[in-house]
Amino acid sequence: MAGFEIHRATKRRAKLRLGMSGPAGSGKTYSALLIAGGLGGRIGMIDTEHGSGDLYADLLPDGYDVLQLAPPFTPARYIEAIHALEDAGVQTIIVDSLTHAWSGEGGSLDRQGKIADKSGNSWQAWRQVTPEHNALVEALLQSRCHIIATMRAKTEYVQEKDERTGRQTVRKIGLAPIMRDGIEYEFTTFLELDLHHMAFAGKDRTRLFDGSIFKPELDTGRKLLTWLDAGVDAPVKRTVADEEKTGMLQAISSADTLDDLFKAFSSAYRVATALSDTQTLAELTSLKNERKAWLEAQNEEQPYDIAA
Incomplete structure (x- = not known):
């Protein structure tokens, strides 16, 4: 039948697409750096968190590079930052944090609101903003580098009874990432971190972390790299006509x-x-x-x- 291509399923070597979410204090930046260190090669971080990327300068033996991204946090500027690090020759890009592209100053929600206020048409505003957001997702997925993207999580406080003392205690928990709904499905693996710096794989196509709760470390990156490299090379692609x-x-x-x-x-x-x-x-x-x-x-x- 014309127009369709059928091929035998084949695992190919791939680049990492890892998403991580958690509330403030869950160790997203620290964990991302450790995993990146386990992947090996030069690391570049897009830092939107007011210089937090420099706080762990001594964490990895070979260090890492930081690209400071200031407002406005438009998807376009994120894409330019990704391209800049690619051109600089890094092997792993950490986007810390991707949340600003959605809810930060100049992010998609901010731009949609301003366009809607000016035009009076919220639906028309989304028609303009959605392609910009989609272009950023495409830049993450199509990058020739490994990608690790951190996201802040919505937080909620729950009241629990302490089994030892019998007293009621308040605990902060992380919920969905502060990003457009469904962002988790764009990544190969998506880790959710808690305030004890423990990770749970909410989604994991590698099947390396299925059902386990663990603390991300250098070996986490090494395990992921082994899985990513276990396959055949992708066929050589043609040049642009x-x-x-x-x-x-x-x-x-x-x-x-x-x-x-x-x-x-x-x-x-x-x-x-x-x-x-x-x-x-x-x-x-x-x-x-x-x-x-x-x-x-x-x-x-x-x-x-x-x-x-």
Whole structure:
């Protein structure tokens, strides 16, 4: 039947897509760094938590790099930060925290609210914001690096009876991640951390942590790496066709606003990354930077900056 491709299921080598959520104090940053250390290679952290990324500078023998991301926390700026770390040659990117892209200043909820207030149409506002959020998810999934993304969890206080004393005690628990509903399903593995720094795999396609409660450590990363590397290499992919490449470059060079430039570059970047076409990626990035500089020179008052 034309239009369908059927193939034998084959486990291929892959890059890690790990999500982690937990309330404040659950050790998300610390745990993410330990797992990244177990994966090996150069580590880069996107830090939105006011410099918390530097607090563990002595945790790993080989250290790690930090990209400080300040407001506005638009999905576009997250994507630029991811690209910057990829271009810098890191093997693992820690996004700490992804929550700001949703509920932080300039995040999707903030942008949706402002657009709705201006237009009076909440549904139309989501039509504009949702593609931006989806582009960020795609950047995480298509990255050539391992990705570890932390998220704050909604918290709730429950009253329990202490079995030893008989007294009522109050305990803080973490609930769903503060992010768009369903974000857990985008990751290969999703860990939920509690205030004792213990992790439970709410979702785990690797089946390494099924039913277990554990404290993340270097060996956690090593176990994940073994699973990720246990497979065949993906088939060599083709380069971007000349006609398609010309259209990408033309869309970038003719962008009239920074927002149009981001959309054109993001779309082209996903195609080139999916094909592992590094030459085209380099050309796209170079042209994007040239067009961005030109647009900024035309309007120095432009408040929306797509650069990290």
